[in-house]
Amino acid sequence: MTEIIETDAGAARITWHRAKKARLVLAVSHGAGGGIEARDLQALAAVLPAHGVTVARVEQPWRVAGKKMAPAPKTLDVGWRGIRPALAEEGLPVISGGRSAGARVACRTAAELGAHAVLALAFPLHPPGKPEKSRAEELLGTGAPTLVVQGGNDPWGRPEEFPEGAYELLEVPYGDHGFAVPKRADISQEQALAIITDGVVRWAVSLV
Template structure:
């Protein structure tokens, strides 16, 4: 699978966890992924995407936010999440490698909000929570990038809603899947791999 490196990176919000997996051979791109609000980087959909990306020549970094490193389940405020994430990504990015930022749920929102400032080439948003369950009027669609190629992968039964495609945002809807995207993980991973390859970010 490649060489795995685990470490911590100091951020203004405390230490963040980082797990980097290098592919066999020279990496084609760097994919940085964040976790959901109450979960971790070992979520099934993140694991499936991690594995297929590394196999396709992508260096993958999994980032654990400082609040989770500190043992808290309640997420930090959005501004704190973005600050810690930005610090980590700037620390680990490599010159010459296209940067793709992403994550699931809360991590997808962080990636979307910070992608332009980080100069990301693309965004991968797994289970993007369009609105709180039962509150479609509180849409977060404005967080989706307006000028960065973005792949959103959501289940058609996700109570947090499904974003609409438009501009640089492509939406892949997974039949029968809910917010955890556990249904047909292999299919979800294949969609992500095809998107990475189509943009020359994977072999």
Template sequence: MRHGNEIDTPRGPARVDVDLPGSDSTTLLVLGHGAGGSVDAPDLVALRGVAVAAGVAVARVTQPYRVAGRRAPAPAGQLDEAWVAVVTALLDRWPSTRTLVVGGRSSGARVACRTAGTVGASGVVALAFPLYPPGRPERSRAAELRTGLPTLVLNGDRDPFGVPAPGPGVRVEVRPGERHDLRVDPAGTAELVLDWLREHGWAD
């Protein structure tokens, strides 16, 4: 069952596409898009499909700047503020949620990591986490992955944005032959996330 609507945030309306499993779900997976991309990216769509089939409610969030038709992302603080507003609204809408997992691809993964504690998430899924700007490894964003929560990172071995190293609570799955878009095998990427969700008891 699919629902789509807009949610007001301090940074303008965000769009949310929600897919619900056939039975009641106690796990909500909220996913964000990349900086210039959309929630219809192959990896996000594939993950949506397998998660819903495994009894997880999935919400894909389009940030206000994209709803407004802009490709250049808003500043990080504004992205985080809008994201927190949307996730809070979703939790109010589905009070039966016992487990919240947040994530996304690229910029969306960074937003999810930075705000995971604020929204009360139980875990984080980071697809194509952009460890550093291409060619600038000295500008590492590895600290954003240290959320203190179970975190799954899936990056391609050819990603020009780098591949994070595993750490306490952070599992890294390196996808062979993949670049930043993770387009080679989105189904395989989605299955790795589903296995991780099941390990934690968050999916059927």
């Protein structure tokens, strides 16, 4: 089921994957270079409803409008704020999440929107090759239980680069920024996705 939501940044779109007996809602948005068809977002939408978590995959207004370039972070935040009422209608605690740029949005707005928890997939800790331009402050300021899922070979921030903080970090071995693993890796692509879904299920269940 899809739903169009009008926000101050334009029309956003939610694709719902509802659990029969939902206890939580996980709202996840995409990054600046892709949409909700990302492999990790699809995997979570396929697996989590069976564990009592309704998944809402959110397309930011710029994607719905067919634009190829993401707007400034402040505009992304505006779009994310705008879908909050639709999530609240479910009457359940909301996990605010996203991948890459979407993870930054979730982190930046978590406290303001009263997120029950935050799921940061492929958090872009810094631009590739520029570790001095850290975005750790966004991650450390969520004010809510936070799970970071990071590829072991993510050029936007490898797990060992992340600072200590009040969050949990799950590593996907060999994974790049899109959690793709090379054919020479000791794990398959399916196993990599299972690490993500199993880890998120365990973490989400612990929040209830």
